[in-house]
Amino acid sequence: MAKMRVGLLFGGCSGEHEVSIASAQAIARGLGLKSNADKYEVVPVYIRKDGVWVMDAQDVLTSGEPLATDDEPVLVTARIPSEANVDIWFPVLHGPNGEDGTIQGVFELMQMPYVGCGVLASAVGMDKLAMKSAFAQADLPQVKYMEVLRSQVYSNPCVFPKLCDDIEESLGYPCFVKPANLGSSVGIAKATDRQGLEAALDSAASYDRRIIVEAGVVAREVECAILGNDHPKASVIGEISFDADFYDYETKYTSGQAALAIPAPLPAEVVSAIQEQALKAFKAIDGAGLSRVDFFYLEATGEVIINEINTFPGFTATSMYPMLWEASGIAFDQLVDQLIKLGLERSTQFS
Structure with a gap:
């Protein structure tokens, strides 16, 4: 009986690139354990930090080291995964451009089965x-929270102080400032005073145009x-x-x-x-x-x-x-x- 070819997709363009590689290594090991070894064949496909798809990326999976974007890999590269002959995709991608519904949308358009949440759940999650x-x-x-836009943070000197006043009045300190669309605690800061709040908002705005501020508990x-x-x-x-x-x-x-x-x-x-x-x-x-x-x-x-x-x-x-x-x-x-x-x-x- 032929083995099922599992396209293990990892790497990606988010700040969690290295974590994705480590997760993919663990999953590849799991697919080679016990009865899985007789059922599944892992097809490693790697997405470089610049978005280039690298087929047959066993070297990256083995080493755990990202490929440099300024090097031309010997492996075949592409922008879409259509060149990989797989039966089901296992997207091991964390954060934006992987966990947000975008790659799920690609698989839906290709009419290919894949592991995990669909477009809607991924985007909302x-x-x-x-x-x-x-x-x-x-x-x-839920804890009490407020929505903040980058345009409010990068606004004129009159609007930003009023925004901070509103946050202090509504949520108090400590509060947590987070980009709306990043995972693994990237860009998150704890603010305990006005100076910290202003710095946290400025930092979060550099990551995302939508920001969430939550009351601490x-x-x-x-x-x-x-x-x-x-x-x-x-x-x-x-x-x-x-x-x-x-x-x-x-x-x-x-x-x-x-x-x-x-x-x-x-x-x-x-x-x-x-x-x-x-x-x-x-x-x-x-x-x-x-x-x-x-x-x-x-x-x-x-x-x-x-x-x-x-x-x-x-x-x-x-x-x-x-x-x-x-x-x-x-x-x-x-x-x-x-x-x-x-x-x-x-x-x-x-x-």
């Missing part, structure tokens, strides 16, 4: 402001993994603890910077509430395949507040998503196998 609106429609509790940070299509399942709950001001990029992807507790030491009723809200959030954006949903647990009051949903969470050695399913009884090789099956299942629903 990437844009924090659209995500907040979807959560509000689903009656999911004293809470435990917990996460739940989702797996499935029309009948998704929720994993056990994991908890993150760290010494940094917040769960920033360095803390998230540097071994030893954050401690993970899986399963999290939480009351049974809190676990159930988190799982129910995670499934509700997944359905609210019309999720498919996989997502990780992040929450704040306010221990003093017993409240569970949704933070965000990630439609293609990290798959590195220190990533929460595969670890949550491992603790829920689904080993890594089984997880990637199920994700491929879910991608094929979803494609038949629209054929």
